[in-house]
Amino acid sequence: MQTQTHHKPCTSPEIGGVGHSLRRVEDARFLQGAGNYVDDVNLPGMLHMAILRSPVAHAKLVSIDSSAAMELDGVLAVVTGELMAQHNLAWMPTLSGDTQAVLATDKVRYQGQEVACVIATDRYIAEDALRLIDVDYEELEPITNPQRSLEADAPLIRTDKEDVTDNVSFTWEAGDKDATDAAFAKAAKVVSIETHYPRSHPSPLETCGIVADVHPATGKATIYMTSQAPHAHRTLFALVAGLPEQNIRIISPDIGGGFGNKVPIYPGYVVATAASLLIGLPVKWVESRTENLISTGFGRDYYMTGSLALDDNGRILGLRTDLLADQGAFYSDAQPTKFRAGLFHIVTGSYDFDAAHVTAKGAFTNKAPGGVAYRCSFRVTEASYLIERLIQNAANEIGMDPAEFRRMNFIQPEQFPYTSPTGFVYDSGDYETAMQMAMDMVGYDELRAEQAAAREEGRLMGIGMASFTEVVGAGPAHTYDIAGLKMFDSAELRVHPTGKAILKLGVKTQGQGHETTFAQIVAEELGIPATDIAVMHGDTDNTPYGLGTYASRSTPVGGGATAMVARKLRDKARKIAAHLLEASPEDLDWEPGKFSVKGSPDSSVSIQDIAFAAYTNHPEDEEAGLEGVHYYNPPNMTYPFGTYIVVVDLDPDTGVWTVRRMVAVDDCGVRINPMIVDGQIHGGLTEGFAKANMQWITFDEDGNCIGSNFMDYLVPTAWETPRFELGETVTPSPHHPIGAKGVGESATVGSPAAFVNAVIDALAHLGVTNIDMPVLPDRVWKAIHNA
């Protein structure tokens, strides 16, 4: 395995294959305000839906009186759970095998839960009508944390389930308990941490929405929807609603950010579709900001404990973790079926040791359901945070520099492929090189010297580090599925007679730049200029089946499919070239964009000429055309990694901390479009900073959501966001067709621990060992005063 500090492109800038920082082709329409989002879809006769949501967290639903709302001019229907139940649609399955209320029938289980929907001729009328619906609630004790939920006398939340007697949503374990117990038994030192990764929300700037158009004559359901996974959603619509799948067309147009929030199916989608079917007119529903924040899929909310067993020299012997998930009212994590706590068992991180044991339990609470993989490959973020915080504390406890502690415990380059104690097979990595680059960039030794001097003066500064390893790109079909659908993905490539091409994908961009990046993969493989390739996605009638875009899987899986279909076409192009050059296929050399006869480079034919011949002069024993499709089942996940270093200055009087430096060295294998990769890292670092510094959703004791708008749920602007300094190493994935790994989530996964470790590092000499996120100034101030 070879680590390079950068990747030199193999194609010319005109072709623009892998390694060229092409400008994003999608930006032209976005920058001109000419994108086409769900809310831009307006159809003749379209009706509007508004949702009445529960004001209370836990209550028996006694009665709903919608007669006054029905009398308002412009109101066509008030849909209740009772009506949905008549169509067997009052409940729907979740992505974790649970069921979720579409509209409440028996109880409301969280503030913001859907209770009734008004269908009206415009949205204002629908909103006014909501206030005319009279609902009688009989309030029950709200459960606002999972600890209370598990107490013996806690009220049962899921009274809808037969034979359920407690509030446990799942239990799960991974690793080897006995081996881990043995490792701890012989440990010279055990270092432990207890921390909460607070509830957050993906909060895409475009909220969720739908325009459902069920044609009364043909029965064809055309559904414009904010979907990260349109094909999977089509199948789920068919299975849940009983609609014939060929009559469902899901169009996911331009999407203004997803971050996992647009993976689940929400009640609003189901009711809008049912309403269109029953009324015979299109129905639009677009969430308000508050609806998005209080009712759609949240992220995180894991209470975690972890312990590291160390030997006399500071070598890690084993890891034990236990976690408690605050599930909300329904178990609707979007995650592979076999893994009840997502891929949390990647918690052993970048470190080499033999024994680990992970136990997990989920508890229902009276909060919105979710647990979506918020810019994360299924709970990898929580895992990375826990191990990197533990590493920091372990180094502090044994009095070793955290960088040296990492260096001593890293998995070494020659150990790859490396089988982790919980069963992952890491494909490739060179952790020390990335860490050293980050240390050199930030000037690590000078900073440590400055810190020592600063402490003498009573000034507080801290240097925090995180050396994360992710597992992304689900995944091999033998292990990974969502709701039974195997996690392959697909690409269909059609090269037209003039040498221009259209690429159709099973994955779906929400801003990641697929229309640019995936064209570059084809350019790399076929030598057709990337600018000659149109990328199409998000329309189930016109793209091959796929599981969608989330968990950093588009490049690892959809990108693999794209490279493989291009190679299929190149194989066929070779035969056509041989026909044109009157040579045998084996006697041809390929370079990007043309085949030439071995030994006579002047005797060549371009990919454009070959494309034309495919429709005008193809060999008799070949089919006409230059088209293909490939379904790619990745042999393994990919394992991006890197080291982030944060330097903070801290005001002891107020507890306010500010970021002086933030260096991020990422290794995501081969970079297809380095500029887009940098953009992904900048975005992810910003979200990581938000988590560490300011962002959380909390609830008061009555179950009221605090964080229901952008005044309370804080999203950092360019003003607060620190400046980022990026570096890269390149350790290709050995199994991916072009050596790429996913990168969309590395920075969200890796950075929160780096920020928190920096604050802890600033205070460690005072005896501070932990402050939970968000590391708010009052928490810092109290930690100093209580130390």
Next chain:
Amino acid sequence: MYPPAFEYQAPDTLEGALAALAELGDEGRVLAGGQSLIPMMKFHLAAPAHLVDINRISELSYIRRSNGSLCIGALARHNDVVRSDDAKASDVVSSAAPWISDPLVRNRGTVCGSVAHCDPEGDWNSVMLAARAEVMVQGSSGSRRVGIDDFIVSYFTNSLETGEMVTGVCVPIPSGATGGSYMKLERKIGDYATVGVATQLELADDGSIAQAGIGLTAVNYQNTRASAAEDMLAGEMPSDELFAEAAAAAASASDPQTDVRGDADWKRNVVAVFTRRGLAQALASAGS
């Protein structure tokens, strides 16, 4: 995010606005920048039946020095203050202006709208307390000037009578050496203050403090004057020890709540820290 139905009018003259307000009585609300009122309507926290939009009354759009005061008209935007040379006459005013919310709000929102709103988390009323401002009030039957202490009644409550509106606010500019500052702790740009402290020091010829002004943001049910701290400073020679004592007195005048912005004890501490630092900054700028 959909407000309830309301009526709307936009008179061209101050007389027209006052006549409309007189006719509408309690049903009417003045719309200036709308940066608080419109969100409150969208959240259904306010549901005025009528809005009287004053944005067409250009005579209210001014910032000027007159008769030893800095006067800010009802249509002057926060960013007009940021950009105004006249506003530099008052340190506490000019240092607060860039701290108001974010650039979008500053472009649209008005100083007087914020003063009239009496949100205890708003910044301007602390500044006005420190600077001992007067609010210019007009109704269809006449005008009056109300001292800021009397104007602020309570949480979101001012002393305007039905049919009256704020037409401007005037900050006296002391003749002697004067300095001021506004310090604000916010979670992010655009957020309300977690804690804000406005300070102003007017020095006598001998360098002693002639008068001190201290206004506190977001630590009580209304913006609060730290009177005991002010009294402690008046007539004394400035010193670090004196400022520390005044800071402790200002902290005692605060009664913050524990909420998502932070713990009450910590907020009280921040009041002390900001008062101490603010007074030092005010002294430095008075001397320069």
